[in-house]
Amino acid sequence: MKIAISNHFYAGTELSVDKLKTIKSLGFEYIEFWTMPPHINLNDEKNIDESLRLVSNSGLIINSYHAPIFKLRDDASSREISYITEIDEKERLRSVDLICRSIEVMSKSGSNLIVLHGDMKDKKRLKETKESLKKSLKEICERAKKHNTLVALENTERELPVAELKRIVDELSIENLGLCIDVGHANVFENPVEAIRTAGNYLLNIHASDNDGISDSHLHPGSGNVEWNQIAETLSQMNYQGSFTIEVKSANGIEGISLSDIKRLLKMV
Template identity: 30%
Template structure:
C-alpha cells in the first residue's frame, strides 16, 4: 500500500510569531491553499483547524473533490482565543468547559461528514506557577470532558495530542506517559493519540519509543511529522536535524504496521512552504528506502538488539546508509 501523505494547511499561513505578529507573508485564502498544495506530487490530504480554517463545510467539500485532497483531520481550535486562557476542558469555569465540549462535538459532526479524525491539542490546558491549580480537579475536569465527547459519537475517532510547553509553561497533556494515562482513564475505544514528533523531541523523548508505546496499546491514531532543535516547537523540515532518530522512527512505524496518514505539521516562517512540504516528502521517501535496506539485513539488526552492542549498531547504520546511497 502506498504511503498516504498529508499536511496541515496552516503551513501556507502567514506564520506569525512574537517579533513579527503579522507573519512573514500575506494571508492566503483557503481555496488558493488547496490549489497550491494540489501541485505537490504524492500529497493526498490536508488538515484544517476547525472552525477557523473551514470557511464553510460545502466549500471545503467542493475543494476537496476538485483538488483530490482528502480532509484527513480536524484539529479543534481550543487555544486561539483569550477565553481559553485558563484552559478548555480543564478550565476552572464551568461555562468555558461547556463551550469547549460543544465545540469538540460540533467538530465531530463535521469530521463525520469528511470521514476524518478529530485532533485535540489542549495547548491552554495547564499551568504556569506552583500552587496555581488543584491537580486533582484539573485532571478530573479534563478527563470527564473527554468522556462526554467520546460518548457523543463513538464512530468518530479523537486523537489527543501532547506537548510539554507553549503556550502554557506546563501543559496538562505533556508527555507520552501522561497522554496514555489520560486515554486509559477515559476508557473509550475512539480515543487515541496523535504523536507530533517535534513535541516528543521537545519533551526529550525518543520518537520511535513514543510511537511504539502508543501502538502497543492500540492507540496510535495519527502522527505529525517535522523536526526541531528540542528547545522550542520549530516545526522544521522532516529529518533536517535528527537524522538517525528520524530513521529509527520510520523503522518502528513499519514494525508496528502503522497504516495511517503521514501528516506534515510544518511552520516555514522564512521558507517557501510548498518547497518545505516537497522536501519533507522527499526526505521521508529516502528514510523509507533506508528502512528497506535495513529489512534486507534484519538478521544483523536482530543481533544488535540481542546483544545491546551500540558500536556494532552504529557500524550497521553507517553501512546501511552507504548501501542506500550506492543504489541511488
C-alpha cells in the same frame, strides 16, 4: 501508513484554489484540515460549504481534522485558547461544545479522525486539570461515536508526557479514543521514538515536524535534530498503519516536503 499534510501550512491566511493546488503539486492526496478561521468558520453554514467544496474541487481528501484550539472570534487573528482542561465548568463546557461542533461539521467531509489538544490553563492544579480532561474526553468521544469518528489526543504539555496520556486513555477505556504523537512536541519534552513506542496500539496519527529540541518551531522534517531514521525503523517494527501528517509552516518554503521526500525520509522507497 497514510501520509498527509496539514493545511496548517497556510495557518493565518485564507485558503484558495492556488494554495491547495500547491499542496496537490507536492504529490499529496490527503490533508489534515485545520478547523479554525480563516480556513473555516464553524458558525457560518455558507462558509462551511464553501470551504469543504474548495478542498473537494482541488482533488484533495480530508483524512483527518484538527479540533479548534482557539475560541471562535469574528477577528480571525484572535488567539484566546479554548481549554478542554478548564477547571471552571462553564468554560470547560464551552470548549467541549466547540469541539463537538467541529465534529458535526467535519462529518460532512467524510473524515472520521479528529485530533485535539489537552492544553493546560492552570499547571499548578494538575490533579483538577486531569480530571477536567478526562470528563471532557468522555463527552467528546460520546458525541464523536455518533459520527463514527475516532478521537486522537495529542501530546502538547511537558506536564502530561505520553506515558501519562496513555495512562489516562487506559483508565477511560473508550473504544474510539487514542493518541496523536506530535514529533516536534516530543522532541522538546521527551524522546520522540520512545513516545511513539509508548503510544503503541493507541497510536492513530503522527504530527511530523522538526526542531532543535528547544523550541517547537515546525521546521521541515530533516531540518532539525529529530532522529528520523530511528522513527522510520520504529514505525516499521510496529507495522504502523495509521496516519502520518506533515505539520509545517509555509514560511519555510516547499523544498523538501513533497510526498516523495517524506517517503525517502521514512525509508518507504
